[in-house]
Amino acid sequence: xxxxxLLNEEQxxxxxxxxxxxxxxxxxxxxxxLRDSRNPDGFDRDLWRQMVELGWAGMAIPETCGGYGFGxxxxxxxxxxxxxxxADSPLVATVLLGANAxxxxxxxxxxxxxxxxxxxxxxxxxxxxxxxxxxxxxxIETAAVPRNGGFVLNGSKTFxxxxxxxxRIVVAARIGGGSGxxxxxxxxxxxxxxxGLEITRTIMVDGRNCANIVLNDVAVDAGALLGGSAxxxxxxxxxxxxxxxxxxxxxxxxxxxxxxxxxxxLRQREQFGVPIGAFQALQHRAAExxxxxxLGKSLVRAALAALDDPxxxxxxxxxxxxxxxxxxxxxxxxxSNEGIQMHGGIGMTDEFDIGFFLKRARVxxxxxxxxxxxxxxxxxxxxx
Amino acid sequence: xxxxxxxxxxxTRDWLEENCPASMRTPMPPEEVVWGGRDAEYANPDSKxxxxxxxxxxxxxxxxxxxxxxxxxxxxxxxVLAGExxxxxxxxxxxxxxxxxxxxxxxxxxxxxxxxxxxxxxxxGEIRWCQGYSEPGSGSxxxxxxxxxxxxxxxxxxxxxKIWTSYADKADWIFCLVRTDFEAPKHQGxxxxxFDMASEGVSTKPIKLISxxxxxxxxxxxxxxxxxxxxxxxxxDGWSIAKRLLQHERTMISxxxxxxxxxxxxxxxxxxxxSIAMRYRGDTDKxxxxxxxxxxxxxxxxxxxxxxxxRRSAEESEGGGPNHISSMLKYYGCELNKRRCELLLEAxxxxxxxxxxxxxxxxxxxxxxxxxxxxxxxxxxxxAEIQLNVIARRVLDLxxxxxxxxxKR
Numbered sequence: 001x002x003x004x005x006l007l008n009e010e011q012x013x014x015x016x017x018x019x020x021x022x023x024x025x026x027x028x029x030x031x032x033x034l035r036d037s038r039n040p041d042g043f044d045r046d047l048w049r050q051m052v053e054l055g056w057a058g059m060a061i062p063e064t065c066g067g068y069g070f071g072x073x074x075x076x077x078x079x080x081x082x083x084x085x086x087a088d089s090p091l092v093a094t095v096l097l098g099a100n101a102x103x104x105x106x107x108x109x110x111x112x113x114x115x116x117x118x119x120x121x122x123x124x125x126x127x128x129x130x131x132x133x134x135x136x137x138x139x140i141e142t143a144a145v146p147r148n149g150g151f152v153l154n155g156s157k158t159f160x161x162x163x164x165x166x167x168r169i170v171v172a173a174r175i176g177g178g179s180g181x182x183x184x185x186x187x188x189x190x191x192x193x194x195x196g197l198e199i200t201r202t203i204m205v206d207g208r209n210c211a212n213i214v215l216n217d218v219a220v221d222a223g224a225l226l227g228g229s230a231x232x233x234x235x236x237x238x239x240x241x242x243x244x245x246x247x248x249x250x251x252x253x254x255x256x257x258x259x260x261x262x263x264x265x266l267r268q269r270e271q272f273g274v275p276i277g278a279f280q281a282l283q284h285r286a287a288e289x290x291x292x293x294x295l296g297k298s299l300v301r302a303a304l305a306a307l308d309d310p311x312x313x314x315x316x317x318x319x320x321x322x323x324x325x326x327x328x329x330x331x332x333x334x335x336s337n338e339g340i341q342m343h344g345g346i347g348m349t350d351e352f353d354i355g356f357f358l359k360r361a362r363v364x365x366x367x368x369x370x371x372x373x374x375x376x377x378x379x380x381x382x383x384x
Numbered sequence: 385x386x387x388x389x390x391x392x393x394x395x396t397r398d399w400l401e402e403n404c405p406a407s408m409r410t411p412m413p414p415e416e417v418v419w420g421g422r423d424a425e426y427a428n429p430d431s432k433x434x435x436x437x438x439x440x441x442x443x444x445x446x447x448x449x450x451x452x453x454x455x456x457x458x459x460x461x462x463x464v465l466a467g468e469x470x471x472x473x474x475x476x477x478x479x480x481x482x483x484x485x486x487x488x489x490x491x492x493x494x495x496x497x498x499x500x501x502x503x504x505x506x507x508x509g510e511i512r513w514c515q516g517y518s519e520p521g522s523g524s525x526x527x528x529x530x531x532x533x534x535x536x537x538x539x540x541x542x543x544x545x546k547i548w549t550s551y552a553d554k555a556d557w558i559f560c561l562v563r564t565d566f567e568a569p570k571h572q573g574x575x576x577x578x579f580d581m582a583s584e585g586v587s588t589k590p591i592k593l594i595s596x597x598x599x600x601x602x603x604x605x606x607x608x609x610x611x612x613x614x615x616x617x618x619x620x621d622g623w624s625i626a627k628r629l630l631q632h633e634r635t636m637i638s639x640x641x642x643x644x645x646x647x648x649x650x651x652x653x654x655x656x657x658x659s660i661a662m663r664y665r666g667d668t669d670k671x672x673x674x675x676x677x678x679x680x681x682x683x684x685x686x687x688x689x690x691x692x693x694x695r696r697s698a699e700e701s702e703g704g705g706p707n708h709i710s711s712m713l714k715y716y717g718c719e720l721n722k723r724r725c726e727l728l729l730e731a732x733x734x735x736x737x738x739x740x741x742x743x744x745x746x747x748x749x750x751x752x753x754x755x756x757x758x759x760x761x762x763x764x765x766x767x768a769e770i771q772l773n774v775i776a777r778r779v780l781d782l783x784x785x786x787x788x789x790x791x792k793r
Contacts, residue, residue, distance in 0.1 A: 005696040263780055273792075278785035283776035290775055291712045298692035299685075323685045375681040382684065384658035384671050 005301045007077075014074055017054075018081035025050060026087035028353050034088055035207045041165050042209030043088040052121030057095050061103060066116035072242065072307035076249035076300065083253025086356055088207070090124050093162035096246040098125025101170050101239045105187055105226045114189075126166035127243075128157035128213055135369040137172075137240060142215060144173035144186055150221040151175075153188060156214045159367070163211025164201035166192055171215065175230050182233040187226040194218050206359040234314050241321035244368045245303040248324040251332050251364050252300050255293055258339045258357040262286070265343055282342060289335055296331045299324040319381050326374035329365040336361035392461050396468045403437045404474050405430040412475045420478055420509025422556050431475075438477035439508040445483055448491065453504030459702065481550070482506035482513040484636040486559050489629045493576075493617040502557075502578070514581070515633075516546045516560030516603060517626070524770050526561075527570045527623060531605065533562035533577060535612065540564075540577070542585075542608040548764070552588040552601035555581050559629075565620045576622035579610040595756035596739075633765045634714035640761055641690050641717025643724060657683065657724060661731035676730065683723050690720055708779050715771035718761035725755040 007015065026047055034042065051057065060075040061067020068074075075096065082091060099118045102111060117123040131141060142155025153173050163169060169190045177184040190197060196218040202210045222228070231239075263286065266277030276282060303320040306312040336358040340347040347354045365371065407430045416427045418435055426432045438444050441455060446462045448454020457465065487506050490499050505511040522529040531544025542562055552558070557580055565573030581588075585608040590598035617625050658680050661671055671677035690713075697709040728751055729736045736751040738744035762768040776782045 004699060005692060006699050263782070266782060274785060274788050275783045277776075278783040278788055280773070280776075280785070283780075283782050284769070284772040286780055286782065287712075287715075287772040287775035290780060291716045294709065294712060295686065295689035295693050295716070298696050299689045301696065302692050323688055326682075327685055327689055372678070375678055375685065378685060379658075379671070379677055379681040382658065382681075383669070384662060384677065384680065 005298060005305065007073075011073060011077060014070065015077045015081065018056075018078045019084070021050075021054065022081045022085045022087050026082070026085050026089075028085050028356065031086045031088055031207065031356065032353070042162075042207070043090065043165075047087075048089050049121060051089055051091070052119075056091060057099075057121050058119035059095070061099060061115055061119060065103065065111055066119050068119075071304075072245070073301075073304040076246055076304040079246050079250040080253035080256075080300075083250035083255075084257040086206075086254065086360055088209075090162055090165070092243075092247065092250065093127060093166065094118060094123070094125045097127035097161070097239075097243045098166075098168075098170055100242045101127060101187055102226065104239050104242070105231050105235050107227050110189075110223075110226060123168065124162065124166045126160050126163045126169045126211070128160045128163065128169050129172045129240075130159045131155065131157055133158075135366070135373055137236065138182060139179050140172050140174055140185055141179050142171065142173040144175050144188060144225075146175075147219070150219060151186075151188065151225065153190065153215045153218040153220065156212070158210075158212050159202075160211045160213050161367070162209055163199055163213055164209060168192065169197075169213065170226070171213075172236075173215075182236075184230050185233075185236060186230050187236075188220055189224045189226065190215075190218060190220055194220070204363055206356070206363040208360070208363050237318060238314065240368060241317050242307060244321045244325040244374075245300070245307060247364060247368055248296075248321075248328040249300050249304065251328040251361075252293075252297055254357055254360055254364070255296065255328070255332050255335050258354065259289060259293060259335050261354060262335075262339045262342050269344075276342075285338060285342075289331075289338060292331045292334060296324075296328050299327050315381060319378060322369075322374040322378040322381065325369055326371045326378060329371040329374070332361040332365060333371075389460055389464060393464045393468065396465055397471075399441075400468055400472060400474065403434075404472060405434055408434045408475050408477075409473050410475075411473075416475075417479050418477065418509065419512055419551070419554070420480055421512030421554065422510070423554070424509065424512075431477075434475070435477045435509055442507055444478045444509065445487060445503075445507045448487065448503060448507065452491075452499050453507035478509045480506065480509065480512060481515055482511065485515060485629050485632050486513050488632050489576075489625055490616065492628065493625050495616075498578075498616060511556045512551070512554060514549050514552045514555035514558050514603075516549060516558045518548045519545060520547050524767055526626070527574065529561055529563060529574065531560070531562045532566070533564050533575065533610070535564075538612050540610045540612060540614075542577075542579070542605045542610055544605050546603040546605075548591075548600045549588070549603040550599055550601075552581070552603045553590055557581060558586075558603070559616075561622055561626055564615075564622075568620065571623045573620055574622040574626065575619055576616045576625040577610060578614045578616060579608065583608050583610065585609075593756075594759070595753045597753070597757075630766060631710045634710050634771070637761065637765045638694065638710070638713035638717035640721040640758075641687070641713070641719075642694065643721060657727050657731065660728060664732045664735060676727075680727060680731075683720070683727055687720060687724075690716055711766075711771045711774040712779070714765060715762075715768055715775070718768065721761050722758045725751075725758040729755050 030044065034044065055068045056078050058067035059070045059078055060072050063069040079091065082089065099115065102114050114123065129137060132139060142153065142157065144151040144153050153171060155173065157171065169192060171188045171190050172185055173188055175184050175186045192199065196216040198214040200212045202212055204210050266282060266286065267275055269276050303324045306317050306320050339354050340358055343354050346352050407428060416431060418431045442450060442453055443455045443465060446455035446457045446465050450456030483506060487503060490502060517526060519529050519531060531542065531546065533540040533542045557578060560577050560579065561574055562577055563573050564575040585606040587604045588601045591600050591602060592598050593600065661676060661680060665672060694713060697713060732751055735744065735748050738749055738752060740749065777784055
C-alpha cells in the first residue's frame with residue numbers, strides 16, 4: 001500500500017505551531033534586519049535558542065538518539081514554514097545536513113557524543129562537500145592522508161553553508177582512489193579552530209551565510225572519521241538526498257509564500273480602473289503557476305513520506321529526491337520571476353519584500369544540485 | 385489493514401482468479417474496448433463473458449449503491465478491488481459515459497425513479513449514452529446554447545443541433561442540455577434532459593477528423609418528443625448539473641495524463657517514451673541525444689508528480705467526487721499527454737510520420753494518429769483556456785473582469 005500523501009493530525013498541529021512561531025518570532029522583517037545590520041552570525045542566536053526549545057533541532061532524530069522522532073516529514077514541515085518567512089537559522093546546515101550525516105554514517109560512540117548536543121542546541125555544524133562552482137559530488141579532490149594513526153587533510157571547499165559559525169565542520173575528503181571515483185570518500189569531523197583551517201565567510205545574494213574553506217595540512221585523529229571508514233556511495237547519496245528533499249520542502253514554503261503575496265497584489269493593485277488580477281493575461285499565468293506548485297507539493301510530500309517509510313529502497317528515494325529537487329528548482333525559478341514581473345516597478349525596490357524570494361530562489365536552486373544536474377541523475381536512475 | 389478488509393481481498397482475489405478469462409488479462413487493442421449498448425459488438429467473445437460476470441456483482445460501478453445495481457462497496461473495499469484488478473492486469477470490463485459522467489450526476493440530482501430506471505442498465509452495459517452539450521454556435525460559451533425544448537402538455541418538443549457528440553451514431557440514449565426558458569439570462573434557462581436516440585426526429589452525421597477517424601458526430605433534433613418527466617433536477621436549473629457533470633468529465637479526461645508512467649516510477653516498460661526513444665535511436669544504456677534525454681526526463685518527472693497529485697486529490701476528497709483540483713488536473717493531464725505524443729513523434733523520427741501502407745508497422749502508424757488525436761485533449765471537455773479561467777476565478781479567487789465591466793455599465 002502506498003504511503004498517504006496527506007498529513008496526519010499530529011503533523012497538521014506541528015505545521016500550525018511552526019507557522020505561528022515563524023510569523024510571530026521570525027518574520028521576514030527579521031531577515032531584513034539581519035542583512036541590514038550585517039549581523040556577523042547571519043542569524044539571531046536568541047531565536048535559535050527558542051527554536052531549540054521547540055524541539056526543532058531534534059525533530060528528525062530518533063528518540064533512541066536523544067531526539068524527538070517526528071521523522072523527516074516533521075522536519076520537512078518545519079522547513080516549509082521557515083521557508084515562508086525566509087527565517088535564518090542553523091536548521092539546514094546543522095540539523096538537515098550535519099545531524100543527518102552523523103545519524104546515517106556515524107558509529108555509536110559518535111552518535112552518542114554528538115547528537116544530544118545538537119538536539120540541545122550546543123553544537124553548530126557545517127557540511128563541506130562542494131569544491132567546484134557547481135554541485136558535483138563525484139569530483140571530490142580534497143585529500144585525507146593517513147599519518148600518526150590519524151589523517152592529514154588538504155584541499156579547498158566552497159559554498160559551505162554556515163561554515164563561518166560552525167563549531168565543527170563535516171569535511172568530505174578522499175582517502176584513496178582518484179577524482180571521479182565514487183568510492184573511498186570519508187566524512188571527517190574537523191574542529192573549526194583546528195590549525196591549518198582557513199575559513200572565509202562569503203556573503204551571498206540571498207543573505208544566506210556561506211564560506212570558502214581551505215585545508216592546509218589539517219591534522220585530525222582517527223576518531224574524527226565518521227563511521228571509522230570511507231562511506232559507501234549509497235550512504236553518501238542518502239545523506240545528500242535527505243538534505244535535497246528537506247531543501248525542496250523549504251523551497252516549497254518560499255514558493256507558496258511568494259505566490260500568495262503575488263495573488264494578493266493582483267487582487268489589490270488597480271490599473272485601467274480594475275484590479276489587474278481581472279486581466280486574463282495575468283490570470284492564466286497565475287493558474288499555470290498554481291498547477292506547477294501543486295505538482296511540486298506532491299513530490300515533496302511523497303519524498304518525505306518515502307524517507308520515513310523503512311520499506312523504501314535506496315533507488316526509490318534517490319529518484320524522488322532528484323525529481324523533487326529538479327521540479328522545485330524549476331517552479332521556484334518560475335514563481336520568483338513572475339512574482340517580480342507581476343508586482344511591476346514596486347517589485348524592483350529594495351523596500352518591498354518580494355525580491356528576497358528571487359534571491360533565495362537562485363541560491364536554493366544551486367545548492368545540492370540544480371534542475372539540470374537532477375534531471376540528468378533522474379534519467380540515469382531510470383536507465384535512459 | 386483490518387481483518388475484514390483482508391478477508392475481502394482474499395475473496396476478491398479468488399473470485400477474479402476463477403472469473404476473469406485469461407484473454408482479459410492481456411493488453412487491450414482499441415477494437416476490443418467494450419462500450420456496451422443495444423447493438424454492442426464483441427470482437428472477443430471473452431469480453432462479453434467478463435462484462436456479464438463483473439456486472440452481476442455490480443463491479444463495473446463498485447461504489448454505486450447495490451439498490452441501483454452497483455457494487456455497494458465503501459471506498460476502502462473499492463480500492464482493494466481496483467488493486468486486485470490491477471494486479472492481474474485485468475481489462476476494464478466496460479467503458480462508458482454512463483459510468484464516468486451521467487451516473488454520478490443521477491446519483492446526486494436524479495429522482496429515485498430515474499436512478500432505478502437508468503443506473504442498472506448502465507452497470508450492465510445495456511444502454512450506451514452520449515453527451516449533448518456543444519453546439520455549432522456554443523463551444524467555450526456553452527451556456528449560450530440554442531437547442532429549444534418547448535412544453536406541449538405532458539411532453540417537450542426539442543429542436544436544434546449538437547456538435548462534437550462523441551459516438552452519437554452508436555449511442556442509445558443522450559443526456560442533453562436544452563433551453564427551456566427563452567427569456568431568462570442564459571445560465572438560468574437551461575434544463576438537463578434524457579431521451580432515447582431512437583426517437584423520431586433524431587439524426588446523426590459522423591465528422592471526419594485530422595486523425596482520419598470519426599469518433600464525433602453532428603446530431604440533429606427535428607420535433608423530437610420527450611416525456612416531461614425526463615428532466616433531471618429542477619426545470620431551468622440544468623446549468624448546475626451541467627457544470628457538475630463537466631467536473632466528472634474533466635476528471636476522466638485528466639486520466640490521459642497518467643499515460644506517461646505511474647507514481648512509483650515503474651520498471652522498464654516497453655511502452656515508455658524513453659524505451660521507445662532508445663529503441664528507435666539504437667541506444668542501449670543511455671540516450672545519445674542529450675537534449676531529447678533532458679526533455680524526456682522533465683516529462684517523466686512531471687508525469688510522476690502528476691500521478692502523485694491525482695492520488696493526493698483523491699485522498700483529499702475521500703471519494704467525495706471531483707474537487708477544486710479537477711480543473712487543474714484536466715488542464716495539466718491534457719498538456720502532459722500532448723507532450724508525450726510530441727516526444728514519441730520526435731523520438732521515432734521519420735518512422736512516426738507514416739500515414740498508411742506497407743512502409744510502416746501498425747505501432748508506427750498509430751504514433752501519428754495518436755499524436756493528431758491528442759490535440760483534441762485540450763479542447764474537449766472545456767478548452768485549456770477555459771480550465772485556466774476556472775482555476776483563476778474559482779481556486780485563486782481572482783476578480784471577474786466581465787462582472788466588473790457589467791457593474792460599471
